[in-house]
Amino acid sequence: MLVAAATLSACTAGPSVRPEIVTNDGAGGSTTQSVQPNEVPPLEEADSNIQWRTCSGEIRDALSTPQIPGWLKINCGRVNGVLDSPYAPDRGTARIQLLKAGDGPVPIAVVNDVDGTPGTIYAARLAASLPQAFFQKFQLIGMDRRGTGNSAAVNCVPQQIRREMIEPDPAALDVDAWFEAAQTAGQQCSITLERQLPAIDTWRTAADLDSLRSGLGVSRLNAIGHGEGSRVVSMFADRFPDRVGRLVLDGVPDPTPDAQLAFEGVAKGGEAAWDAFVADCVQRRCELGTAPERVISDLMGRLRTNPIPGNEGLDVTAGAAMHAIAIGLSDRRSWPALATALAKANGGDGSGLLTILTPTAVGSDVQVASLDGALVTICNDMKTRLSPDQVRNAAEDWQDRFPLFGPVAAQRLAFCGPWTVPDHPLPTPTGRGAPPILVIGTASDAVTPLDGSQRAAQQLDSGVFLSWQGAGHGALGFSTCATTAAIGFLTEGAVPRNGTVCPP
Structure with missing residues (x-):
């Protein structure tokens, strides 16, 4: 439990203005208080x-x-x-x-x-x-x-198309397949959502x-x-x-507004987060042992030739494993669970990685897969649309500089390539x-x-x-x-x- 009065170690805050709490008695908050741009509102x-x-x-x-x-x-x-x-x-x-x-x-x-x-x-x-x-x-x-x-919640991408977006190995750089799956997803969402899209x-x-x-x-x-x-x-x-x-x-x-530059940053950030995860894993003496990177390299090699059969919604392929790692890295609290899931997969049990992936790529009886709503929102927001050749060039460059997450970032960049031009691209x-x-x-x-x-x-x-x-x-x-x-x-x-x- 964090303590509000804890000392800010190496963290310096400015002076407090200590504004009082005021009660708003205007209906619906219709009266806006006058506050200067450099002032903190009450x-x-x-x-x-x-x-x-x-x-x-x-x-x-x-x-x-x-x-x-x-x-x-x-x-x-x-x-x-x-x-x-x-x-x-x-x-x-x-x-x-x-x-x-x-x-x-x-x-x-x-x-x-x-x-x-x-x-x-x-x-x-x-x-x-x-x-x-x-x-x-x-x-x-x-x-x-x-x-x-x-x-x-948006539910517009057929499960087979989700598989085609998640299961392929990003490291294979099959850009044409990425675009084909994304184009089908976009078409299905356009049909399902119509004017709401x-x-x-x-x-x-x-x-x-x-x-x-x-x-x-x-x-x-x-x-x-x-x-x-x-x-x-x-x-x-x-x-x-x-x-x-x-x-x-x-x-x-x-x-x-340059989507390629933004996703390059995501690839770089993924590598940094992975390095931190590995260091944390070794320090905690996690199930991946003293050389987690070698274990994961061996696991990916096996998954490329022998995926672990999963449920009817998804198999544990090299691509699925990489997406699970990306999802797991996004929550520091889930790092121990990610390490356990990877260790189990290394032993032939993909259930832990499927648990991480299911909310995104499969969904459940009570909640649809989050991939659909994310795809629609992110692609509607994005101003730029890159061609397959542009994505391929970026993917090859990023794979050299960011071996794990460069291909994953390029694949995600491709998903909005075939998307229709947004009505209101995000400024x-x-x-x-x-x-x-x-x-x-x-x-x-x-x-x-x-x-x-x-x-x-x-x-x-x-x-x-x-x-x-x-x-x-x-x-x-x-x-x-x-x-x-x-x-x-x-x-x-x-x-x-x-x-x-x-x-x-």
């Missing part, structure tokens, strides 16, 4: 019209492992956003699933990666890692992004945050964005700068006119690499950058220094010094 208590109820059995089951502490009260609700398809602007309904963790009077919205754990579940797990005293003042409101989780993107999800703000009855929204979810929060700041409260972005994707957010925004980067992050997060902070007019010299995807809940700085910013309005570095 906190507001919720005056919510959202109906909070006991969460469904599905959500309770998802929170049973690991168990949420008994002191943390969990409830669920919904808010309606505007679908806003380009075929029916400002019309239609997007029903958004919410989860409230804690009972403090001041709400903080939480948004996660589009291809990660649903925002509701992520918010509850994040809350469990924070000090109990934090919830005397705050409540975390996790939001499943439109098209994911329980917010009308272009409405599932980050630009419109940012408006869902404003619908949440209104439902909570506050004039300014406090929020935490994790990983790619930070892009939604920063876009909210760009679209609604006068409605921004205290924002913390924990790992932000590279804001460059680079600047948050012009917004109050200070705390941006946290992690040195060895396989999803949102440090360099990209730093560039994102520089693009924000009021961005304040803090880095953690650790490993994993995101720092909140892992780095005492970074977590304490974020708590100080949210609670006291204490803005860390730009460029602050937290130790590993």
Whole structure:
């Protein structure tokens, strides 16, 4: 359990402005408080019209492992956003699933990666890692992004096509096959979703945050964005700068419109995260022994010729194993489970890797595969469309420089190549006119690499950058220094010094 009053070892924060908590008595948060761009807004208590109820059995089951502490009260609700398809602007309904963790009077919205754990579940797990005293003042409101989780999750890619996207060995650099599978996936999603397809993107999800703000009855929204979810929060700041409260972005994707450059960073970050995983594995004396890299190299060689039969949705091939490793590296807490899964696969049992892959590539009776919603959102957001030759050139270059994750990043880059031109490609957010925004980067992050997060902070007019010299995807809940700085910013309005570095 982290302690809010812990000393910031090698982590220096600026002076606290200690704003008071004010009660918002305007209906729907319609009155926006006047705040200068360099000022931290005061906190507001919720005056919510959202109906909070006991969460469904599905959500309770998802929170049973690991168990949420008994002191943390969990409830669920919904808010309606505007679908806003380009075929029916400002019309239609997007029903958004919410989860409230804690009972403090001041709400903080939480948004996660589009291809990660649903925002509701992520918010509850994040809350469990924070000090109990934090919830005397705050409540975390996790939001499943439109098209994911329980917010009308997209289910448009046939399972056979998912297999064709996941099972092939990225190292074979079969770019034409990547494009063929992606083109079929795009066609099927276009047929299934029809006019809803272009409405599932980050630009419109940012408006869902404003619908949440209104439902909570506050004039300014406090929020935490994790990983790619930070892009939604920063876009909210760009679209609604006068409605921004205290924002913390924990790992932000590279804001460059050059998709090739962004995915190159992901390949580099994956290699760094893998090196950190190997070092952690050896230090813990994990099941992979003293030379995990050699074990994995041997495993991949065997899987290329003799895949491990799986279930009817997926086999454990070299490609599936690499995607499982990429997913496992994204959550520091899952590193022991990833090591165990790889050791079991080395002995011919692929069940552990399938457990990691199933939520993404197969889904279950109660939750569709997250690959579909991620594919639609990411490709709708992406401005550039690369040809097979461009992807092939990048893949060959990255395979030389980033042997493990270069091919994986190139394959993911190819998935949006055949996608139709988006209705509203995501602009680079600047948050012009917004109050200070705390941006946290992690040195060895396989999803949102440090360099990209730093560039994102520089693009924000009021961005304040803090880095953690650790490993994993995101720092909140892992780095005492970074977590304490974020708590100080949210609670006291204490803005860390730009460029602050937290130790590993």
